[in-house]
Amino acid sequence: xxxxxxxxxxxxxxxxxxxxxxxxxxxxxxxxxxxxxxxxxxxxxxxxxxxxxxxxxxxxxxxxxxxxxxxxxxxxxxxxxxxxxxxxxxxxxxxxxxxxxxxxxxxxxxxxxxxxxxxxxxxxxxxxxxxxxxxxxxxxxxxxxxxxxxxxxxxxxxxxxxxxxxxxxxxxxxxxxxxxxxxxxxxxxxxxxxxxxxxxxxxxxxxxxxxxxxxxxxxxxxxxxxxxxxxxxxxxxxxxxxxxxxxxxxxxxxxxxxxxxxxxxxxxxxxxxxxxxxxxxxxxxxxxxxxxxxxxxxxxxxxxxxxxxxxxx
Numbered sequence: 001x002x003x004x005x006x007x008x009x010x011x012x013x014x015x016x017x018x019x020x021x022x023x024x025x026x027x028x029x030x031x032x033x034x035x036x037x038x039x040x041x042x043x044x045x046x047x048x049x050x051x052x053x054x055x056x057x058x059x060x061x062x063x064x065x066x067x068x069x070x071x072x073x074x075x076x077x078x079x080x081x082x083x084x085x086x087x088x089x090x091x092x093x094x095x096x097x098x099x100x101x102x103x104x105x106x107x108x109x110x111x112x113x114x115x116x117x118x119x120x121x122x123x124x125x126x127x128x129x130x131x132x133x134x135x136x137x138x139x140x141x142x143x144x145x146x147x148x149x150x151x152x153x154x155x156x157x158x159x160x161x162x163x164x165x166x167x168x169x170x171x172x173x174x175x176x177x178x179x180x181x182x183x184x185x186x187x188x189x190x191x192x193x194x195x196x197x198x199x200x201x202x203x204x205x206x207x208x209x210x211x212x213x214x215x216x217x218x219x220x221x222x223x224x225x226x227x228x229x230x231x232x233x234x235x236x237x238x239x240x241x242x243x244x245x246x247x248x249x250x251x252x253x254x255x256x257x258x259x260x261x262x263x264x265x266x267x268x269x270x271x272x273x274x275x276x277x278x279x280x281x282x283x284x285x286x287x288x289x290x291x292x293x294x295x296x297x298x299x300x301x302x303x304x305x306x307x308x309x310x311x312x313x
Contacts, residue, residue, distance in 0.1 A: 008061075011035055012068040017075070021104035023097060026086035029077035029105065030056055032064035033114075037073075042116035044312040045073040047105040051293060052093075052127025052153055054215070055083035055224045059125050059293035066296065070305040073115055075105055083224040091188045091226075093233035095131070095153065095240035102135035106142060119143065119312040123304070125293060126264075127151045130242045133271065136252065137245040144311040146255040146304055148292040150268045157237040166238070173235045180232060191227025192216045207263045207289070214290040243271055250276035255307045257300065259287030280307075 008014055013035050018028055037043065046067055048060040060076035067074045080097050081087035087097075102122055110117040121144040124132030129150030136142040158166060180186040192215045200212040214220040215227055254275050256268040260283050272281050284291070284298055291298045 007065070009065045009069045012065050014064065017108065019104065019108040021080065021097070021100050023080075023100065025080045025097070027077050027080065027101060027104055027108075028084035028086075029075050029108070030061070030064060032068035032074040032076070034068055034071065037114070039114045041114065042119075043071070043073050043114055044119040044121070044308065045075065045109045045112075045115045046308060047102060047109070047120070047122045047132075048074060048076045049102065049122070049124040049128025049132055050076070050079065050082075051125050051149075052151060053082075053225060053227055053229065054126070054220075054293075055222055057083075057222050058215070058220050058225060062294050062296065062299070063123060063125075063301075066299075066301045067305065070301065072305070072308065073109070073112075075109055077101065077105055078224070089186055089188075089230065091229050091233075092186065093229035093237060095134075095237055095242060098128075098131045099134045099242070102132055102142070103139045106139060110141070116312075117141070121145065121308045121312055123148065125149060126289070127153045127156075130154070130267075130271075133246055133249065133254070134242040136249045136254075137243070140252075142252070144253050144255075144308055145249065146257065146307060147268065147271075148257050148299070149259065149262055149264055149289045150256060150271060151264055152242055152267050152271065153237050154240055154242045155267065155270075157234055169238070170235070173232050176231050177235075180230075186230035186232055188230045189228065192221070192225070194223070194226070196221035210263065210288060210290055214293060220290075220294065243274065246271060246274050247276040251278065253278040253280070253307070253311050255279075255304075256281045257284065257292060257303075258282070259284050259289060259291055259298070261287060262289040262292075264289045 056076040064074040078085040081092040129147030130152040
């Protein structure tokens with residue numbers, strides 16, 4: 001494990017758990033809870049989804065420790081085809097399965113005798129923000145949602161492209177599918193180095209430089225998250241509107257949290273506009289997109305605890 005981000009609060013326990021989603025794929029997660037928690041009582045629980053292309057050790061572990069310290073049971077997990085979770089080929093992205101995995105996490109938590117089934121919420125970081133909202137649209141067992149530096153990966157997959165550019169992208173990806181079929185395995189081109197580097201290459205432009213500031217440096221580097229997905233994964237993401245029914249989450253509440261300097265801020269603003277009440281948006285001062293992954297001096301954990309404490313009653 002690279003970096004400092006797996007530090008665990010002294011009063012918190014962490015244990016590895018394994019369960020399956022509705023496709024039979026094995027999900028590997030980590031459960032966080034207070035060491036002195038009364039296991040004979042039922043507690044509120046939170047599911048924390050990793051950044052798109054990231055794993056549970058890259059941000060979710062920080063949330064797990066901090067939220068367990070505040071009295072919640074917290075479950076982090078690796079998406080299918082990623083990290084320690086099952087699924088083959090590796091590094092395949094599936095919007096349907098990535099949304100399903102939030103519901104599978106609800107299944108798992110609801111079977112634990114120390115979790116109150118009526119008090120389960122979700123937190124999605126980056127791309128998981130879009131997947132968490134998408135899950136909540138359909139899964140009414142999710143009682144409250146918070147997104148941190150949210151990305152809508154369907155919108156992101158088409159960002160800045162006119163009709164001709166979309167068509168060209170489809171044609172290029174269609175050619176890649178022929179190559180994948182001929183090779184018997186989909187192309188995957190890692191974006192980040194195998195080992196952490198000391199500084200971001202000067203020639204990188206934003207936001208790629210920002211991704212390197214987290215994933216490529218000791219701060220957030222992890223060997224299970226080399227960046228991106230199989231090349232043709234983008235076809236599915238372009239074809240899967242994630243937030244078409246975001247207004248149907250109401251009357252369950254949504255909290256959007258963004259950094260004031262986040263390049264991704266517009267994703268949250270657009271989703272906030274489309275969502276029905278009750279909804280809330282918090283803008284964190286002096287924070288870029290990746291700061292809400294791991295910076296405990298920026299992430300408003302007390303606000304998150306208040307939000308879920310109030311709405312998981």
